[in-house]
Amino acid sequence: xxxxxxxxxxxxxxxxxxxxxxxxxxxxxxxxxxxxxxxxxxxxxxxxxxxxxxxxxxxxxxxxxxxxxxxxxxxxxxxxxxxxxxxxxxxxxxxxxxxxxxxxxxxxxxxxxxxxxxxxxxxxxxxxxxxxxxxxxxxxxxxxxxxxxxxxxxxxxxxxxxxxxxxxxxxxxxxxxxxxxxxxxxxxxxxxxxxxxxxxxxxxxxxxxxxxxxxxxxxxxxxxxxxxxxxxxxxxxxxxxxxxxxxxxxxxxxxxxxxxxxxxxxxxxxxxxxxx
Amino acid sequence: xxxxxxxxxxxxxxxxxxxxxxxxxxxxxxxxxxxxxxxxxxxxxxxxxxxxxxxxxxxxxxxxxxxxxxxxxxxxxxxxxxxxxxxxxxxxxxxxxxxxxxxxxxxxxxxxxxxxxxxxxxxxxxxxxxxxxxxxxxxxxxxxxxxxxxxxxxxxxxxxxxxxxxxxxxxxxxxxxxxxxxxxxxxxxxxxxxxxxxxxxxxxxxxxxxxxxxxxxxxxxxxxxxxxxxxxxxxxxxxxxxxxxxxxxxxxxxxxxxxxxxxxxxxxxxxxxxxxxxxxxxxxxxxxxxxxxxxxxxxxxxx
Numbered sequence: 001x002x003x004x005x006x007x008x009x010x011x012x013x014x015x016x017x018x019x020x021x022x023x024x025x026x027x028x029x030x031x032x033x034x035x036x037x038x039x040x041x042x043x044x045x046x047x048x049x050x051x052x053x054x055x056x057x058x059x060x061x062x063x064x065x066x067x068x069x070x071x072x073x074x075x076x077x078x079x080x081x082x083x084x085x086x087x088x089x090x091x092x093x094x095x096x097x098x099x100x101x102x103x104x105x106x107x108x109x110x111x112x113x114x115x116x117x118x119x120x121x122x123x124x125x126x127x128x129x130x131x132x133x134x135x136x137x138x139x140x141x142x143x144x145x146x147x148x149x150x151x152x153x154x155x156x157x158x159x160x161x162x163x164x165x166x167x168x169x170x171x172x173x174x175x176x177x178x179x180x181x182x183x184x185x186x187x188x189x190x191x192x193x194x195x196x197x198x199x200x201x202x203x204x205x206x207x208x209x210x211x212x213x214x215x216x217x218x219x220x221x222x223x224x225x226x227x228x229x230x231x232x233x234x235x236x237x238x239x240x241x242x243x244x245x246x247x248x249x250x251x252x253x254x255x256x257x258x259x260x261x262x263x264x265x266x267x268x269x270x271x272x273x274x275x276x
Numbered sequence: 277x278x279x280x281x282x283x284x285x286x287x288x289x290x291x292x293x294x295x296x297x298x299x300x301x302x303x304x305x306x307x308x309x310x311x312x313x314x315x316x317x318x319x320x321x322x323x324x325x326x327x328x329x330x331x332x333x334x335x336x337x338x339x340x341x342x343x344x345x346x347x348x349x350x351x352x353x354x355x356x357x358x359x360x361x362x363x364x365x366x367x368x369x370x371x372x373x374x375x376x377x378x379x380x381x382x383x384x385x386x387x388x389x390x391x392x393x394x395x396x397x398x399x400x401x402x403x404x405x406x407x408x409x410x411x412x413x414x415x416x417x418x419x420x421x422x423x424x425x426x427x428x429x430x431x432x433x434x435x436x437x438x439x440x441x442x443x444x445x446x447x448x449x450x451x452x453x454x455x456x457x458x459x460x461x462x463x464x465x466x467x468x469x470x471x472x473x474x475x476x477x478x479x480x481x482x483x484x485x486x487x488x489x490x491x492x493x494x495x496x497x498x499x500x501x502x503x504x505x506x507x508x509x510x511x512x513x514x515x516x517x518x519x520x521x522x523x524x525x526x527x528x529x530x531x532x533x534x535x536x537x538x539x540x541x542x543x544x545x546x547x548x549x550x551x552x553x554x555x556x557x558x559x560x561x562x563x564x565x566x567x568x569x570x571x572x573x574x575x576x577x578x579x
Contacts, residue, residue, distance in 0.1 A: 158507060
């Protein structure tokens, strides 16, 4: 029974409890920059989190197995990494309680399960507090590559634009196409529509700025996407385009927009909001 | 008796003769500068190449976010280049980019490989004809290699991008250059080259411009991760006096490049066309400016 309590407690520590109707994202301190790309190539902060998480599991497994020596080894590992991490980001110093890490080592050393549970609970609370306050913002900011440096050339105006500006132009030509189609102004619909097709086609060049595996491109802007764009180009070039058919094709193109936005938009918006 | 003794001594030493002149550090993956001690000319050519700039180029540093995009790195500082095999990242002298040892030194044989058969006392050498084949480049230039295969031509990557320099000495260090007669040499500048007017065929068919890459046996432009571009600007004059400009941006990354011998259709706005002024520009990945590849005027016959 006690062992189960240790396990449940550890689950509580390592995950973020999110039973709330409000999530507040706080911008992590700049001093964290040095532990993530592009400044560092090693993800040192994250790596420490993994080390501590593994150490917690090491303690749990070995306490359950009655292997106290090995449990003590992991408790010491945990303490060492906890102390090291507490010094990494000065602004987060107060989240850490080094004495509680020492208590856990002593508790494991005493071979008393109740003491281990108590010490784990107290130490775990410090982890959980920091995770609740910061984990999501850190993930959104540091685990997704930045779009800041990704630029894309507008194939209509031959101008190099930032991603956000390009998306605006793309959306503007899409909306203009819809408006002119609904109004029955074929020539204007044709011009905006062909601009949209060109801009949508060019999106693919953005993917390769980060994705070296061409499969990720195929999933989002692959054959189906190109097929819809080619058909739309054909319809628009032929003069008076069939409104319903163009709208149907736009639905299919929109699937690709949604797929990419579902993955990249939220982190990009958060990064932008934080001015990072 | 004495000559026989000397001959016996000479015979016994022959197998060791090869190792007497070996300069050990050459087999310890030295920096490219070390190779320039003897191969001065080749080194100078390579210093002007994109292979030399592969790691240190400003553009690559920016695109790879200060060398943190790990997936990109191995081709910019490969440990060992083998035909058709993506290399692993080199641990040392990354600033040398695609360096001498990356292409020529093989870990398995601890020997310098190359297309020529040579006797080279400072380091063991082995003739390896894979250096003359396109597949040699395919480990990194995968997309371009795939396009080249589709083109089904005899010309290899090397025949255009390592043009022959005729017979030259491989080494320049005194007195060693006397050891070799001049041998067929190919440029290590790896020129990017530029499509010529005759490489791009343009036809006006009704309201379409048919543009075909007939001379370059891979896509135009071509790249694996780089972002070279081609710009088509067609200024169209109609018989009723109207003028329209159509622009197209073709790029390797948006999969819109001109494929070898496959016509690209540039649709022009409806109307009776009198003439089309077409300009084709290109921009290389690492260059800011655009260069003109082609400029021509096509006229339709008078009705």
